[in-house]
Amino acid sequence: MTEKLIRLCEEKCLKGEVLSRNETIALLEIPVGSPEDQKLREAARRAASLIALDKGYLWCAIGMDYAPCAMNCKFCSFGEKWGLIEQSRQVTEEEIFNRVRGYVAEGAAYIVLRTTEFYSLDTLLKQIPRIREEIPGNYGIILNTGELDFVTANRVAAANVYGVYHALRLREGADTPFSPEKRIYTMNSVTSTQMSLISLVEPLGPEHSAQEIADCFLNAVSCGAKICGAMARFPVKGTPLGDDTSMVDEAYLAHVIAVLRLSGGNSVRDICAHPASQEAVNSGANVVVVESGAIPRDAGFSEKDWAGTDMQHARKLLEKAGYHISAPPAQNTKRQKCACQGGNLEKFMQPIILDILSRGDQTGYAVQKQMREYATYQQAIPDMAATYRFLKIMRQRGLVHYDGTAYAITNAGLHCLDDWKETLKEYISTLTCLIGQLEISPDV
Template sequence: MNDTMWIHTLEKQALAGESLNREAILRLLALDPASEAALCLGRAAGRLARVATGNRGRVWSAIGLDCRPCPKNCTFCAFGARWGLMREERELAPAEVIDTARRLVHDGADWVTLRTTEFYGFERLCRLARQVRDAVPGAYHMVVNTGQMGDAEVRAMQAAGIDVVYHSLRLGEGACTCFTPEERLETLRAVARSPLRLAHLVEPVGPEHSNEEIAHVLMTALENGAVLSGVMARVAVPGTPDGRREVLSERRLAQLTAITRLCGGLRVPDICVHPASRLAVEWGANVVVVEGGAVPRHEAFCGEAWRGFDMAQARALLREAGYAVNTAEAAPGRDGNCAP
């Protein structure tokens, strides 16, 4: 069966609730991003996205709470102490976080993510999450993106009003980071055992990562019950070891997004691409990211939205691609269809 016919078969299987196996994922990853087969893949993923999402586009917002020189020294992260980019600590006050969250929800954010370094403090994070939840009304999802955790921490998060955890087994884990894959997997398992929902992107992806590595991380996300997945490209942050490395082409990023959409099928309604890409949105993504504050992909604290990509631009991008989105002054989820 040629690639085009085979991709149409995969689309039908995804609509029927069937999962793709490793062999199929690797075959899709091996397609030339510039080929007609890749274009067919992107169009199939775009059609599947409309069904899986009910034609809803969504915005994931993230507030980086703190940055400081970090001894973990992940090669792709601006915070690594060894790189000398972050020379002093910077931390948002609770009032600043609440004000930012209020503005994001007012502007239509579906998720509000509190992102921390490994050193913020778990109890402080839960306390802040409860303050945000109490001060900012709306049907948005409260997310945390923090360090490793076990069953006790997961229970505390739920009690604090958190309902989604962002955590990933990252590409190059144990080589580009100082964490072992098993450490990351332990947290994924703890979330999977709980009522909390998991968000897990395939990240940070660069041309240096093999198809086998990408397939493994994608399958890890799905096997651990991720309800939001997608792809985050590695950003070349000047001054980090990865700062001079080639980055993914937009076409390859869109291809990986489309593959994630087909793998998620109807079980993973929300597929995210970061940084935002119009082509990736056309090829299956329905979620884009607006972030600010401490951003590990930037060499300085971001007082405004990272790279200028704000809520208005995010909504416009999704709308131009044909998605219905929350509007400013409209609390997300009022239609009863706020996923995950």
């Protein structure tokens, strides 16, 4: 029975299909270490050959600022409430150059500049041309920083940034103070540009259920993430989740990786495991992280590559599993409708659909017809396929219910609509300010 499920899921994956929530959960529930788990991992490795073409990538992250962060996420050593950082420290420009130079010389595909929530985006963007000028090479620069609205995401894309790491994390809103809708808004803002979205299931602990893992992953897929995977939570002593909880082991992480590889079909090109192990790369992961500097998984600043994973070790893991170390795939240059022409207004479909359903149950067709009344559509008929895609995603997330005839909003959907209203109000003030600045800018 389980072997049949694995075969079916492998076939679907190789056809490019994303597995359903139920299929993903059923695979996650296969006992770790069982003969079926072994079959699952072998299937995932075969899928990696066809989908990722046996290419392996080295992901090199530099933690830019070792500083207390007022967001106080319960798993993060930087939370100012935990008092673990005695002395703040910023990585200097010279240190950045040295690290990037070393990583690129050893085959890095991605250079990731990671900051806390409040690091200045302007400062970060100024670094990019300097790094490019100082260290030429075929590598992509990725930012892992605070929230972005779609205006800011377009500014980041214009700065020659390859991609942005952002995630709706496990228990977002409970273990963190972030609104899940705001996180999703940032993810959608990134994919409204030509940049790649990178998003892992994190921080994965033994307490997370198969349902939570599946929802976290499928949300990343629905936002258009190109690199996904899973990252374990490292319990840091002194943080609220650091004392009593343990860490997932290598075998479990490899099992989750195998499921995510199959579940993503060909929507997710690459799968990352952190921390990487031979088991994880043998189970379909083809991206390995090397990191240094400020690391939210540790109490101290890391002058060297963290936790014993340096470039040599990372390369060995990938090569031993049969991957060829590669430069990043070419960026998606498919011309999207530019933001200045309303290209990302599709992203407002979710609050619009919720608003329509808050006034009564409706068929998908009726929802689509009413959408044209909303300001973002200006009487143009919204895309039917996109409407159904959003309805499907919203069902998976429990925001709407479908009884076979009509869609109805759930309590979670009503809360989500309230969150959207707050988030959009916040962005209005940013946009009003930006419009004012654009109008008074002198002509050049």
